[in-house]
Amino acid sequence: MCALVAEDYRSHGCEWTRPGFRTLFWHRFGNWRMGVRSKLLRAPLSMIYRCGFRHCRNVYGIEIPYTVIIGRGVVIEHQGGIVVHGASIIGDGSIIRQNCTLGLRSLDRLNEAPIIGKRVNIGAGAVIMGRVTIGDDAAIGANAVVMSDVPAGALAVGVPAVVKSKS
Template sequence: MTLGDLCRRIKADWRAHGQDWTKPGFRTIAAYRFGVWRMGVRQPFRAPLSVLYVWAFRWCRNIYGIELPYTATVGVDVVIEHQGGIVVHGSTVIGDRCIIRQNCTLGVRSLDRLQDAPVLMADVNVGAGAVILGRVTIGAGAAIGANAVVLTDVPAGALAIGVPATIRLRALPDTAGVSLPR
């Protein structure tokens, strides 16, 4: 990824966050993108960039309460809606156009299996306080209700609610041929 690619991605993230550079979610995503980009820089030039990344990561974690390490995989137009208590495991995959709200945890179930992290497909909406643990796949367009604890796969377009989460199938609106504003 070139510096131009980094700038384009950060600009797209800025638009996804309502063109407000002061939002903690945007700042965290920008720090994440910078952390991913700096890994493509050769040594010894990477070292000062790593110091800057670690500072930005810790700022986002300690001040905003959003922990998003560069080892996670984050798609385009992902929105972190509110700050506070968001923890994303480093092996988590977050698809395009997902929305994550405050106090969410995307993590592992066991310290014996540290690579077993959640996979969120495109357009997943994660409610406030939701917990998604283990190697589970959340299908495209699914919604996770507030305070739900998800331990099993959620099919595309379904709604997961409760503790532990139960799956409710729902009809998705027909959006064929409809272009959404950017």
Template sequence: MSLFEIIREDWIAHGRDWTKPGFRTVAAHRFGVWRMSIKPKILRAPFSVLYGFLYRRCRNVYGIELPYTVVLGRRVVFEHQGGIVIHGFSQIGDDCVIRQGVTLGNRHLDKPLDAPTLGEGVNIGAGAAVMGKVLVGDGAAIGANAVVLDDVNSGDTVVGIPAKSVYKKKSNVKETLKAVDGNS
């Protein structure tokens, strides 16, 4: 899929409104990833300068920090702007919804590369924090202002500080990983 096809898909997911800060941030992220595919550094340099400008604008004006090193799935929606910080080594699956004030970050200073992994269709409420090397399963929902410190099973809904499950689905994260790896 080309850069423009992916950005068009993101535009549709953001309600076909190119003025939304969430869409602009995702488009800047996609551009940042694309520019890294240009191999001679000398040819990449002007695109890197442009990306740096776009990244800082999204961070400083919209309050959404989304570095190009994040593995971002398709049709990810940033519902509202303001105070969204995504760790550079986070992984976000397809069709996730992330609202204002969300933090995906590391938990321990001695493990700076530990970052959350979100499955597909994860819905994160306003002000929530997902901290550390946490796996959030497909279709999970994280309530507003929840602090997630442990894995969340697929389809579960978690709320509170620290987050506890209030709705459990039958399968769990370990079963999902076994199915993906083929180690039944």
């Protein structure tokens, strides 16, 4: 956990006060505490995690549960309005900006959340819904609504998102 937190710290410009870094810290802490085998020892850690998670959600507006799989060097660029479904996967080196939603398309399929590849750049206000795979090095434009797969290295813009080649 310490190595991942140190990497997150460097990814966020070595500034521990950034809300994105703090949210990722609590996410990493939530994952780490689940590795504590004794329920008696894990219970107080879970209470601490819940306080940290709720602080990030209520104060910073960033909701990333511990069940999300987040790669190394992910950057949460700006605070506010970021919601990530618990079954989502976010690849290494991706950037998420404010007001982004990674969520479900239907409440009938609770595990069909987005899969974000490595080094994906997600623009402000983007919405990625359902079991959508975003390829490595892709870019999602601001306010795009992505409901279908985006190939590696492509650009998705518009409502609904149209895939274009990145130039």
